[in-house]
Amino acid sequence: MDVHVSPSTVTGQVQAPPSKSYTHRAILAAGYAEGATVRDPLESADTEATMGAVEAYGGSVERGVDALEVTGFDGRPAVPSDIVNCENSGTTMRLVTATAALADGITVLTGDDSLRSRPQGPLLDAIGQLDGRAESTRANGQAPLVVKGPVDGGTVSIPGDVSSQYITALLMAGAITEEGIEIALETELKSAPYVDITIEVLDAFGVDVESTAAGFDVAGGQTYDPAGGEYAVPGDFSSISYLLATGALAAPDGLTVTGARPSAQGDSAIVDILERMGADISWDRDAGEITVSRSSLSGVEVSVADTPDLLPTISVLGAVADGDTRIVDCEHVRYKETDRVAAMAEELTAMGASVTEEQEVLTIHGDDTDLSGAVVDGRADHRIVMSLAVAGLVADGETIVQGGEHVDVSFPNFFDVIESIGASVQRE
Numbered sequence: 001m002d003v004h005v006s007p008s009t010v011t012g013q014v015q016a017p018p019s020k021s022y023t024h025r026a027i028l029a030a031g032y033a034e035g036a037t038v039r040d041p042l043e044s045a046d047t048e049a050t051m052g053a054v055e056a057y058g059g060s061v062e063r064g065v066d067a068l069e070v071t072g073f074d075g076r077p078a079v080p081s082d083i084v085n086c087e088n089s090g091t092t093m094r095l096v097t098a099t100a101a102l103a104d105g106i107t108v109l110t111g112d113d114s115l116r117s118r119p120q121g122p123l124l125d126a127i128g129q130l131d132g133r134a135e136s137t138r139a140n141g142q143a144p145l146v147v148k149g150p151v152d153g154g155t156v157s158i159p160g161d162v163s164s165q166y167i168t169a170l171l172m173a174g175a176i177t178e179e180g181i182e183i184a185l186e187t188e189l190k191s192a193p194y195v196d197i198t199i200e201v202l203d204a205f206g207v208d209v210e211s212t213a214a215g216f217d218v219a220g221g222q223t224y225d226p227a228g229g230e231y232a233v234p235g236d237f238s239s240i241s242y243l244l245a246t247g248a249l250a251a252p253d254g255l256t257v258t259g260a261r262p263s264a265q266g267d268s269a270i271v272d273i274l275e276r277m278g279a280d281i282s283w284d285r286d287a288g289e290i291t292v293s294r295s296s297l298s299g300v301e302v303s304v305a306d307t308p309d310l311l312p313t314i315s316v317l318g319a320v321a322d323g324d325t326r327i328v329d330c331e332h333v334r335y336k337e338t339d340r341v342a343a344m345a346e347e348l349t350a351m352g353a354s355v356t357e358e359q360e361v362l363t364i365h366g367d368d369t370d371l372s373g374a375v376v377d378g379r380a381d382h383r384i385v386m387s388l389a390v391a392g393l394v395a396d397g398e399t400i401v402q403g404g405e406h407v408d409v410s411f412p413n414f415f416d417v418i419e420s421i422g423a424s425v426q427r428e
């Protein structure tokens with residue numbers, strides 16, 4: 001789907017969509033439990049993939065109004081009767097590959113073209129260290145994957161700079177093993193706040209995780225048992241970042257985002273980043289409301305070591321700001337649905353921005369040149385699509401973003417939401 005975006009101003013109030021990261025974890029944790037009600041879940045293509053995996057392992061998921069009723073597989077999963085298709089979702093693939101290692105048999109996992117090009121090797125090695133068998137069919141560390149369990153726990157040594165999702169996966173499965181899993185990190189942990197999110201959700205399900213000098217330790221023989229039988233999902237700060245960027249670039253009279261309560265999400269750093277760039281922004285944390293208005297922005301240096309999903313949003317803000325915006329520590333942002341560092345460098349260049357791309361650093365040279373409307377490729381990646389659409393709101397002339405349908409991965413009604421506050425978007 002092509003989305004035609006024209007220069008617009010926006011105003012009003014919008015509700016943040018529910019968090020994708022919390023929803024994935026809550027659905028799988030409910031699967032490891034006897035079951036649970038997941039309130040205010042994100043219903044999107046990626047979280048559907050996790051629901052499908054829980055069903056493949058013997059659970060079931062009923063979609064209610066603003067809630068999912070999950071019946072769990074209660075500890076060890078069944079061996080799936082078919083392959084598990086994780087579609088476009090890295091979180092699903094990593095988390096449920098570790099689930100597969102608990103099953104007494106063989107599980108085959110796959111995904112779409114993008115997911116089959118993403119790195120899984122360190123997680124496969126870790127399952128091997130636990131005496132399970134985990135292989136890439138093409139012996140290239142990528143899906144399709146074949147996993148044979150059951151593992152009983154043990155110790156693993158794993159790099160921390162490829163994906164934090166391996167750690168989340170091992171912690172969630174480790175609680176079900178007899179011996180537990182002790183994780184030693186071989187390198188510094190990137191995307192660390194996502195492990196904090198995991199620890200927060202596990203705690204709500206009555207599962208303990210310890211941080212250690214070497215990494216993490218989860219005791220075995222634990223039972224997933226959510227307090228009161230339910231878990232409520234907070235708003236999603238990665239999705240909120242597009243709304244706040246829209247406000248900072250295009251809301252002369254202000255835009256308010258609701259459903260923005262503090263949580264473990266590293267991506268809430270977008271508020272501080274916008275403030276450092278000079279945006280007029282305020283966050284009422286108790287009310288969960290952030291208000292931002294159109295402001296002149298200046299370039300800043302930002303590390304995305306903890307917040308990889310913010311890179312597309314920050315690069316658009318940098319393209320409009322005065323002076324250089326240096327986004328550092330971004331190598332792991334290349335392992336996402338697409339290489340997002342290269343994608344943003346190339347697509348913003350197509351819109352007239354001046355950009356320097358290095359392996360670990362993306363610099364956007366903001367100057368007085370306005371962005372120009374262009375035909376840009378969303379790279380079949382929801383975050384590239386949404387950030388380019390935001391850029392289109394302030395570019396001269398029309399911007400056509402290709403692949404608009406991919407917002408279904410994390411923010412299915414994104415275009416309806418920005419249209420409701422005044423953005424001019426036409427979908428074809």
Ligand SMILES: O=C(O)C1=C[C@@H](OP(=O)(O)O)[C@@H](O)[C@H](O)C1
Pocket residue numbers: 020021022091162163164165168190191194308309332
């Ligand atoms: O655990 C999660 O929910 C996520 C972890 C991050 O990935 P990495 O840990 O691979 O950087 C992030 O980019 C992804 O969108 C969601």
Ligand SMILES: C=C(OP(=O)(O)O)C(=O)O
Pocket residue numbers: 046088089090091092309336337383410
């Ligand atoms: C990288 C992302 O998700 P995943 O790793 O689950 O595909 C994302 O949502 O930006």
